Amino acid sequence: MIDEWQGVLDPDVLNDDLVEHSARLADAAKAGSWDTVLDLVEQGTWVGANQWRVTGRSWFTPLHQAAWLGAPVGVAERLLNVGAWRSLRTADGDRPLDLARQRGHHHLLETLAVRDVGPSEESRFAAWDSHLADLIAERARPLDPVRFRPVPTELLVMEQMDTLWVPYPGMYGGFSLSVHRGRLVVESWSRVAGGSGQAHVITESGSVLVEEGFA
Numbered sequence: 001m002i003d004e005w006q007g008v009l010d011p012d013v014l015n016d017d018l019v020e021h022s023a024r025l026a027d028a029a030k031a032g033s034w035d036t037v038l039d040l041v042e043q044g045t046w047v048g049a050n051q052w053r054v055t056g057r058s059w060f061t062p063l064h065q066a067a068w069l070g071a072p073v074g075v076a077e078r079l080l081n082v083g084a085w086r087s088l089r090t091a092d093g094d095r096p097l098d099l100a101r102q103r104g105h106h107h108l109l110e111t112l113a114v115r116d117v118g119p120s121e122e123s124r125f126a127a128w129d130s131h132l133a134d135l136i137a138e139r140a141r142p143l144d145p146v147r148f149r150p151v152p153t154e155l156l157v158m159e160q161m162d163t164l165w166v167p168y169p170g171m172y173g174g175f176s177l178s179v180h181r182g183r184l185v186v187e188s189w190s191r192v193a194g195g196s197g198q199a200h201v202i203t204e205s206g207s208v209l210v211e212e213g214f215a
Helices: 016-031 034-043 062-069 073-081 096-103 119-139 154-158
Strands: 164-168 173-180 183-190 197-203 206-214
Touching: 016 034, 016 062, 034 062, 034 073, 062 073, 062 096, 119 154, 119 164, 119 173, 119 183, 119 197, 119 206, 154 173
Parallel strands: none
Antiparallel strands: 164 173, 173 183, 183 197, 197 206
């Protein structure tokens, strides 16, 4: 399974079916209709376990709603089995674990457990996030503007991802993110533009182009 960041917040540039299914998923999760939620994410045709309502503001995924409502442990486990991220935060910065704690749903704490981010890591991730956002904006500058949720780079470390794929509308390609030796490595390209590939290494101090012309 390839981890993918579906960060577009503008429904006009997305497939209508994806927007519709994201709304159906969000409605079902908000209502606690877990059979519908699990059916949608386990099919995986249009929406995955980490999809929020495209037009929404809270950025609650099904796992956040499960934590908020105190869903059965089995529901949370099935969401995790299809790739839900324990460390993904809402627009207010809450992880599913945080919501379960706030709401007193102690039966979910073990299932949703994720370690806290230390001060040095928090500083590093914040710097990575900022430099990555600047890089994406620079690479996407020739394209039509798109509202895009910034990529939280802490996901790569906290979820122990090999790669996080970030597609970008109009680019016919996107950004491949990975972590090597404490550095964020970003490869980007367009499938319709030969030689468009660029590789950058991001540290707390900035972003450096290390290769270009591939793909």
